[in-house]
Amino acid sequence: MLATRGLTWRIGEVAIVDSVYLDLEPGEFLGVIGPNGAGKTSLFNLITGLRRATEGRITLDGQDIGALPPHRRARLGLGRTFQASSVFGSLSVRENVRLAVQAHRGGSMALWRRAGFLAPDAVADGWDAAGRIVPPIEVAAASLAECCRWGAQQLGALPDTERLAALVERAVVAADASGMPLFAAWRAMPLPDLSPGARTAAGLRLLREHFTGAYLLAVRAAGMTALEAVLSGPEGEAGAVACGWPPPYPPIGPLVRRRLWAEAVTNRLAAPAFTALGPADCTELVELLHRTRAALA
Structure with a gap:
């Protein structure tokens, strides 16, 4: 029960x-x-x-x-489903299977779930509803505090967390915030907890936000709309529905090359944050992240 x-x-x-x-x-x-x-x-x-x-x-x-x-x-058996179809009607069986495998393995196209890829009406409705309950700055502060709490609790006792926090913070500082106001705003917020676990969690969240901002810039540079970026991602039409975009939808096929170009540009925009670390520290960062992920599994 x-x-x-x-x-x-x-x-x-x-x-x-x-x-x-x-x-x-x-x-x-x-x-x-x-x-x-x-x-x-x-x-x-x-x-x-x-x-x-x-x-x-x-x-x-x-x-x-x-x-x-x-x-x-x-x-323990507590499952959840979301308001999205599990099969994409406009795709073939093979394409549905391929996207399922991609989603299972993980991929950069999951980034469209961030706010920049939601339908404007959905964003406006959510913003207005939230604003009637609590000021946005309080929501942001509570979100950051929860992130730090999770990091202190889940990462604080792991070995090498202090070193991981230091490497992540160097990458965050080196990241270029041009055209990424949300990332810049998050980076400017003071942390409520300066323990290694909290710093690591907050820093990784910032790097994710930076990569998402880079992807949004690349999508627009590729001549794609936010809707087209969602449609060409792993969840296709189901993702568009989940993001508040109503049908009808344009065909996906012509968007694939633009999406691939946008992914390549995203990597180039995000790369300077890690280039600043140097090859040895970058390698160490990847190893520490792998170890941390394994410890949390």
Whole structure:
């Protein structure tokens, strides 16, 4: 049985999810309804571990899973699906299989999930709804604090975290923020926690943001719209729907070469941050990242 007791998530003094109690028995279907901004998605994020509750408990078959990361909860049988089709109707069977393999192995095209690739109307609706609840600067501060908390908790005890933090921070400092205001703004925010784990997590988040900004610049330089970049990515039309872009959609075939060119330009824009480290330190950074990822698996 899945159960929550007083499940709450707050940003500052604002309760996004406020004291939720539920019991879900095997084979039972339970609907959660409410208007936009009511906290439905946030509730699912708390239950599945994408967000950490500020109060309350979550149990699965009697086991408290509130401190477990999402992949540990999934191994216990707590699954989640999203509002996106699993098969892309405009692609062949072979293309669907190829994209599934690409998504499983990971790839740079997953970057379109960032805000720069969402439909403008979706961004405006989300921004207006969030702005009515809490000022954006408080959301940003809470997000950064959660990132640092996770890093201190998950990375703090790992060997070589101090060295990894130092290498990541050097790359962040060397990264060119031209045309990337979101990256520049995140980089300017002071960290609430200066422990090695927190610094590592925040630095890696910044590098991801920088690479995403570089990809968005490259997409526009390639003459592609944000919608075209999403369509030519691994999730195709399903990704477009998830990002708030309504059909009809242009054909994907003509976009492939532009996408490949954009990926190459992205690498060139992001490269100076790592070139500044030098070959030896870059190699060490990759090795430390591999070790850290293995330790977290």
